[in-house]
Amino acid sequence: MKHPVYFLGAGPGDxxxxxRKAERLLATCSTVYAPPLYDQAFDELLADKKLLVPxxxxxxxxxxxxxxxxxxSPVTFLIPGDLTFYSPFQALVDALGEQAIVVPGVGAANAASALLKKTLDLPGVCSRAVLASPRTLGDGPQAPTMRDLAAPGVSLLIYMNNIPLCELVAQLRSGYLQNVPIVLAHRVGLPDQELIIGTLDDIVGKVGDRDLFNLNSPDRRPALTLILVGESLTGEADPSWWDYRRDHIWKFRDCKGE
Ligand SMILES: C[S@@+](CC[C@H](N)C(=O)[O-])C[C@H]1O[C@@H](n2cnc3c(N)ncnc32)[C@H](O)[C@@H]1O
Incomplete structure (x- = not known):
């Protein structure tokens, strides 16, 4: 009999x-496929497992x-973040069909938002969020660029950046048409996590010669740095929205029960 193969959202590294579901299922497996980083970060949970690098x-x-x-016995794949965005495990999930069980987890975007203590949509400030990676936009003449995705009112989340920061910032500046906040969320969820907070105009100076995107590294592995851009990063929520919702949405629910 074939046991399930679990694709467990492992979160950003913490x-x-x-x-709780992922932890419970992981405990039932003797073989675990864990990407580099998770073998160390999860060492206590993986102590008695046979570990393989997928x-x-x-x-x-x-x-x-x-x-x-x-x-x-069941087998586990620990998926960085989870399957929702930029996960290379989809082909395996498809090939395994019914045998594959996917469990959601905390994505890098969720963890970065929590660390910043900021929601990424804010009434009157940011009306939409765009997730993108310059690695996957393509390079044909019709391919969109980061400039095309940046616009006032957009919270932009950039995964796996492979563009030199000064070039990326120039593209974003031209899309946003103004100076807006930008945050580099580096190694979120790991003991040395760091937020570099600035604006499009000063972030290059703040980063200096640090290679936060592995651009100068001999391997081409994406770095654990998520870029967040847009007015929501420093925007203040208008407290009057609470009462507006109370009057127009939540109160209505109360009344239905009366
Ligand atoms: C292949 S994608 C995986 C994304 C994952 N599926 C998720 O939703 O978190 C890898 C990219 O996600 C971001 N990322 C993943 N883990 C991170 C972390 N711990 N801290 C900051 N960024 C992270 C980085 O942009 C990295 O280049």
Whole structure:
């Protein structure tokens, strides 16, 4: 009998951010595929497991290994963040079909928003959020650029940046048409997590010669840095919205119960 293969949202790296469901399912597995970082960050939860790095294997080899490993007990893949955005595990989930069980987790965007203590949409300030990565926009003549995605009222979340910061900022400046706040959320959820908070006009100076995006590194692995841009990062919520909702939305619910 084949046991399930779990794709557990492992969050940004802090084991405390694992859901109770993910922790419970992880405990039932003897074989765990964990991307680098999670083997150390989750060492207590993984102490008695056979650990493998998923990216060490070709796709067909992985499927063969999973067919064998899942004969004995469930198998787990720890997914950075979770499957929702920029996850390379979709092809495996598709190939496994019913055998794959996906469990949501805390994405880098959620963890960065919590660290900043800021919601990324704010009435009257930011009306929409756009998630994008310059790595995946494509490079044909019709491909959108970061400039096309930046606009007043947009909270922009940039994953896996591979553009030099000064170039990226110039594109964003031209899309936003003004100086807006920008935050580089680095290694969120890890003991050395850091927020570099600035504006489009001063962030390059604040970062200096630090390579927060692995642009000068010999490997091409994306760095653990999420970029957040837009007025919501420093905007103040208008408290009168509370009473407006009380009168127009929540009060209506109260009345239905009367
Ligand atoms: C392949 S994507 C994975 C995203 C993941 N599925 C999620 O939703 O969090 C990797 C990118 O996510 C962001 N990221 C992931 N973990 C992070 C962390 N702990 N701190 C800051 N950014 C992170 C970075 O932009 C990184 O380049």
């Amino acid at each position: 084991p405390e951010l694992l859901t 990216f060490d294997y070709y796709f067909s080899d992985l499927l063969e290994m999973l067919a064998e490993q899942s004969q004995n």
